[in-house]
Amino acid sequence: xxxxxxxxxxxxxxxxxxxxxxxxxxxxxxxxxxxxxxxxxxxxxxxxxxxxxxxxxxxxxxxxxxxxxxxxxxxxxxxxxxxxxxxxxxxxxxxxxxxxxxxxxxxxxxxxxxxxxxxxxxxxxxxxxxxxxxxxxxxxxxxxxxxxxxxxxxxxxxxxxxxxxxxxxxxxxxxxxxxxxxxxxxxxxxxxxxxxxxx
Amino acid sequence: xxxxxxxxxxxxxxxxxxxxxxxxxxxxxxxxxxxxxxxxxxxxxxxxxxxxxxxxxxxxxxxxxxxxxxxxxxxxxxxxxxxxxxxxxxxxxxxxxxxxxxxxxxxxxxxxxxxxxxxxxxxxxxxxxxxxxxxxxxxxxxxxxxxxxxxxxxxxxxxxxxxxxxxxxxxxxxxxxxxxxxxxxxxxxxxxxxxxxxx
Numbered sequence: 001x002x003x004x005x006x007x008x009x010x011x012x013x014x015x016x017x018x019x020x021x022x023x024x025x026x027x028x029x030x031x032x033x034x035x036x037x038x039x040x041x042x043x044x045x046x047x048x049x050x051x052x053x054x055x056x057x058x059x060x061x062x063x064x065x066x067x068x069x070x071x072x073x074x075x076x077x078x079x080x081x082x083x084x085x086x087x088x089x090x091x092x093x094x095x096x097x098x099x100x101x102x103x104x105x106x107x108x109x110x111x112x113x114x115x116x117x118x119x120x121x122x123x124x125x126x127x128x129x130x131x132x133x134x135x136x137x138x139x140x141x142x143x144x145x146x147x148x149x150x151x152x153x154x155x156x157x158x159x160x161x162x163x164x165x166x167x168x169x170x171x172x173x174x175x176x177x178x179x180x181x182x183x184x185x186x187x188x189x190x191x192x193x194x195x196x197x198x199x
Numbered sequence: 200x201x202x203x204x205x206x207x208x209x210x211x212x213x214x215x216x217x218x219x220x221x222x223x224x225x226x227x228x229x230x231x232x233x234x235x236x237x238x239x240x241x242x243x244x245x246x247x248x249x250x251x252x253x254x255x256x257x258x259x260x261x262x263x264x265x266x267x268x269x270x271x272x273x274x275x276x277x278x279x280x281x282x283x284x285x286x287x288x289x290x291x292x293x294x295x296x297x298x299x300x301x302x303x304x305x306x307x308x309x310x311x312x313x314x315x316x317x318x319x320x321x322x323x324x325x326x327x328x329x330x331x332x333x334x335x336x337x338x339x340x341x342x343x344x345x346x347x348x349x350x351x352x353x354x355x356x357x358x359x360x361x362x363x364x365x366x367x368x369x370x371x372x373x374x375x376x377x378x379x380x381x382x383x384x385x386x387x388x389x390x391x392x393x394x395x396x397x398x
Contacts, residue, residue: 010246011250014243018231019227025219029218031288038252041247047206048247049240051232052233052235052240053237055233064207066204089230093226
């Protein structure tokens, strides 16, 4: 980091540790930050540190929360018997952006991945089964990613939950809205085909 | 920012104000930051805020510095009669990465741009002329960007400095090393042609 004074070099170094931020981007960001008024930079730094410090996990659903249990788990309107199982908190945010699901969530914090040494005991499956034991949940929607680990985890959970007499569903695979059939891979097209519905 | 708790939403909002960071990237960064250990996040936030707070301007060269005058301006080895004029501090860093120039710098903090209402009095030209008045500088290297404003500023400075009997040079324009003639624009090629040198 020649030609760069120490506080700037340290900022660049820290920024370049973020995902998708290389040395060049980190430099651009650092020079931008230095050129900002001090109170704006204080706000940015505070939002980063306080964001981290104030966020905890909800002991029920496993999502990020400021209180435990989280607002969604305390919300009686959401106790409609539907439970959506996702891999991590950002998937909850994605589902919520859809504004269609109004049930509860369960965040696994990972998926079963033998290659990476992640087994069923390493993710929040025990907590899920415990939640299901009181009989209030009527349908479990498995919304893990449509990749190998996500599918395997969904299949594993389905086998575990079905014997409890709970309806288990999986989000549909198919052609993304706005996509072009010509550029859709065979796997997706095959899933879209087999999952076709009457119109 | 539905489905996102307030501290996270605030972090996303702050991060998305950075240049080149959109809503999606900010979310990805925020979720990453929240998943980091607290001391790493403290380091990041501190590097950002302290970086901003500790950085001031050198009153001589105008570059970012921790002390005034900066280390480069105090360095006697760099008082070799050469002064490199650049647009902003990041250009100093770029020149220093080259590891070939061992003179002093002068940061203009902008270029003349009538369209954006930036005149000669709005950038550090007066300070430059003051530095040149003691006769210690023998060559001024104009290293502003090869764009319209950069060229205009270089031309303006050359007209101002030449009468002082100081050598004024301009960095070369030409084909970037590793580039392909076929994909080089006509302006650059024309500059490379007219600036050709004997081999």
